[in-house]
Each structure stands twice: as structure tokens, then as C-alpha cells.
Amino acid sequence: MSATRQKPLQARLGRDDLIMRGYMLMLALYLVITLALPLYTMLSKSFSTYQFDLSQFQIQVSDEQGNWNSDPKSAAEINAALGENGIQNFATSNDGRLAPTKLFPEFSFRSPVNYRIKGNDSSAVWLVGSKRHNSTDWLELDSNTFRRVSLRPVKSTGLANYATYFSTPALSRSIRNSLFISIISTLITVTLAFAFAYALNRSQMRFKGFFRLVAMAPILVPSLLPGIALVYLFGNQGMLKAFMMGESIYGPIGIVIGSVFFTFPHAVMIITTALAISDARLYEAAHSMRAGRWKIFRTVTLPGARYGLISAAFVVFNLVITDFGLPKVIGGQYNMLAVDIYKQVIGQQNFEMGAVVSVVLLIPALLAFVVDRYVQRRQVAMLSSRSVPWQPPRRRGFDALCLGYCLLITIFIVGLLGVCQYAALVKFWPYDLSFSLKNYAFDLMDGGGWNSYYNSVQLALYTALIGTAIIFSGAYIVEKTSGFHKGRSLFQLLALLPMAIPGMVLGLAYIFFFNNPNNPLNFLYGTMGILVICTVTHFYTVSHLTALTALKQIDPEFESVAASLKKPFYKLFARVTVPICLPAGLDISIYLFVNAMTTVSALVFLYSPDTTLASVAVLNMDDAGDIAPAAAMGMMIFYTNAGARIIHLLLSKGILKRTQAWRAGHAAMSS
16 A cells, blocks of 8 residues: 555634734735835836827818818928927926917917817827817817817837936936935934944943933924024024035035934934944953953944944935935035925926936935845844943043033034024014014914914824824734744735835825825825825834834743633733833834924825925925024924923833833842
């Protein structure tokens, strides 16, 4: 008898497994709809080109008595007869219209002559007002009606938009400008942040808590605010204009200084983490070998922090190259990629070229993200269970030097914020410096009024509550689901992808996807709902990773005990997991709240007159020349975020003291 081949036994899926996998698939579908499909639609749009083919249309003109004596001619023949006065270029990257009245220089809507038009085949489309025609039969119109006729271009697919982009010097120059600004800003920011983090971790100076608090302040303001502060300091009528020595703050200098301001806290956090995990045993070994301080720095400190430095560099690079607000406010004529997207879409209504620029911007952002994720994994791997935290010795001279340096950084950060607050309280800079609250009368300004501020608070609250619930529950399902490895891997990929997508790119992708009348989700466009969805999706990755980090600290035995007691997973989630991970949940909610208040790029294309936002109002007021009210609105965002941070701190110290009491008991038993 031949041995029968038996299939390996497979565990039967229980109810909890089916529910968890089903929920994971729902969240994956959410990310596909809110991220993958809009990006695909935007990519497809970048390959769409439109060409006006005048040979498709025939037009005939009557005499004043209405007789059709002349032979019908194609629109192309009519245009050719005009010579230099004709329409020179029929190619367009915008799904636009062409008025045939332009082919008749003597056209007058009061003329008694009549016109008639037809297509040579059914692919020729024209509009009379909003009514569509594609007939091969003559359509007769009087002059007044003929002026409402518009010809439609023929759509094709190809690389023509990319060829136009790279052959246009003004557009392609933005790539060089963006790379140059990003590299310079990254070098300066990482250097300054490393020195600051080194002072906090390697010295015994005083006021460390205060310096850490100040270093995080730029996170609480939109990136437009440092640009406004620099205008008041070094602009044409700035307080310190003489220090510019004839140079202009409008351009690369202003963009670099502002970029250093708003990216500094991100670099400090990453580098501080890298320095904090240094192993004291390495320093003890170096000292025992009588190595000098400089040699220890080169051979121990820098190698130990190298992954943190590289990660910080790519994070800063990504933030700068994708930022829209700062170069829009202070960039002047110095074009950058994110601003080009805005100009193409808002200024020229050229959505296809905006999609091309978005794809170009997406490439360096994706590369920076991939490298950053690789580096962060290497950095975490350096921390072993035997590592001993490094305790720096007290050195008066070095501690004083660190204190002085941190004071300079504090003056830079507080100074820019202080200038904005001062400008917001002055009646009319620089002619009337008396204090007034008139700049806070937002309802009198072009930008959205106080409703913009209230909408932003509403958006931030919805984003914090809904986003935390979705993201944390999704991370729990991924971490605690047994088996289903391919599904979990796919979900992890979708969850990490938003971090690589610039806000301008995501916002433009939402226009193409949700503004399509054939999309059943079109009803969301222009509502607060689409703003919440876009914001949650944009900031999904960091929150997801935060939740995973907290969930990995929970002992898997909880699931085993719950299974043995036949308790469903959702009861374990509500009664055990959520209380244990409440600190992480609060961190996620405050992260989403602050970013929803400050973000500009992702939402600048999506708001409607009823859903204007404070951060967008800052941009609109600055465009309208109301710079002081723009500073006032920016400071309102800062104070709101600062208040939210204080509430977060109080909750952390109050509610969490009761929900986290088990940690203290566990530590006492262990000791």
C-alpha cells in the first residue's frame, strides 16, 4: 500500500478571528478609498493630455440677409486664413474650452449674420452654453447664441505633460530650487539640533525642562507663521532690515531660516532619542583607555547617534521639500515644487500640470521616507537589554557653554513667536505702533473670519476623536490578530504609506477623486467630512506606529487568559487594553489635534466657503495684504494648541495616575 499524503491540520477560525479579520479588511478598504484610489486617479490625470483639433469642425457664415452663399470651411481653414492673428497653439493640458468666436476677428453678438456648425464625425464635441452637441448635422445659430458656443478638446494619454514640464525652464527650475533649499536647510537644522540635543543629554546644565518645552513650540504653529515674523524683522520695512546688508529676505534666505525654525523640533526629538540610548559601558571603556574627549566624541558618540542623525536628516529634508506655507509667504519669485502645484491648480486652473508637479514632488518624498524607515529600524536594533544609560558628569565650563547655546536657540524661537504677537497687537506697522485688538477683528478681513477659527477647532476635535478611535483599533487588530500574515502585511504597508505622501499631493488627489460627479462619494466634497478624512489619512502613520509601540508592551498572556475564560476580544480590548494604553491614546489624540490646527497644504484645495480654516485664513489674509491679522490668526492657532497641550498634560497626570496604578504595583513587586 502506498502511503496516503495527509494535508497539514489547520486551526479552525473562531468568531473573534473572523470579526478581527473582517474589521481589518474594512480599515484596509478605508485606506484604499482615502489614499490608494485618489493617488491612482491623480497619477492617471498627469498622463491625460488634451488637443484642440479644429479640422473636426465645419463652420459656415451667412450674409446679413441670412443667405448661405459661402462654402462651409473647417475651423482649421478659417484659422489658417487668419495668419499671424490666428490661434497659434491648440494644445492644452487643461480640460478646457475654445470659443470659435476667436476665429472671427470681426465677430459681434449684435451682428445680423447667422452661423452654423457641425462635426465631421461623432468624436467632435461642442457646447452651446452647458448643452452638449456632437452631431454631424448642421446646427444654425444667431450671433448672440453663437458667442455661447465652445469647442471641446480631444483627450489622449501620453507623456506630453511631462515633456512640457521639463522643457519649461520656469517649471523645471523649481526642482533645483527645492533640492537646494532642502539640502541647505537639512544641513543647518540637523547641526543645530544635534548641538541642542547633545547639550540636553550630555551636560548637567540647569533649566533643561524649560529648553525642551521651548524647542517644541514651533510644532504648535503653522509653517506660514515664521515667514510672517521674518517679514516683520527683515522685510522692506522690517525692524532689523539693516542686518540684511542689501540682501532680500524674500527668497532662499527667508525660506531657509523659516525652514530651520519649523523643522527644528522634529530633528531634536529624533536626535535626543538616539543620544538617550547610548550605552554607558562604551564611555567607561573609552575613559579607562584614557581616550580624549574629542576622540570619544568621534569614536563613540557620533557612531552611536549616526542612525538618529541620518533619520533626522531625511525627516527634515522631507518636511522642507514638501512644505507649502513658508515658501508661499516669503519665497517671492523663488519657485518651489509645492508652490508650483498651488499656482498651477489655483492660479491657472491647470489641474493636469498640477498632477505632473505632484508626481515629481512625490519621488524625493518617497525616497526620503524609505531611507528613514530603514534607518529607524537599524537605530532600534542598537539598543540591547544590557545597555546602561549614560549619566554625564558635571563640568562647569562645558555646562555653561551648553547653557549659553540653548539660550541662543531659545531667543531665536521665542523671538520669532514674540514678533508675531507684537505685530498682531500693533495698529499699523510701522506708522502707528500703539496697541490695539483691531487685528483680531477677523470678520472684517478677507480670509474667513472667526468662523475659520471655529471650523479649525471643530476639525481638530473631530480628527482627534475619530482618528484616535480608528487608528488605535486598527493597530490593535494588526498586532493581536493571529495568523493572516499576508493580510496584516498589506495593511501595514497601507498604514505606512501616508507618511510618504506630501500634503499638497494628497489634497490634489482628493480633488480628482472625490470631485468626480460619477463617484458615489462625491457628496463628501466641500464638507467638513472630507477635511476630517483627509487629515486623519495624512497623519495616519505616526499615530499607527505610536499605537503599535504601546501595544507591543502588553503581555500576550492577557489574550490567552481571555480565551481560556471564553471572553470575546472586544471585552478584553475595552477593559484591559484601552486603560493600559491610555497614555498612548492621549498622545495620538493631541498629535492629531495639533496637526489638524496647523496643516495647510493638505486642505488648501478642499475647503469650501462654509468650511474655511484658520490656517488657510492665515494664507488668504497674507495674500490680501492683511499681514498683521494673519499673524494674529497664527497666534490664535498657537495659543489653542498650547492650551490643548496643557489639557493633555493635566489628563496625563490626573486620570492616568488612577488607570496606570498597576505599573507602580508591578514595579514594587519586581523590586
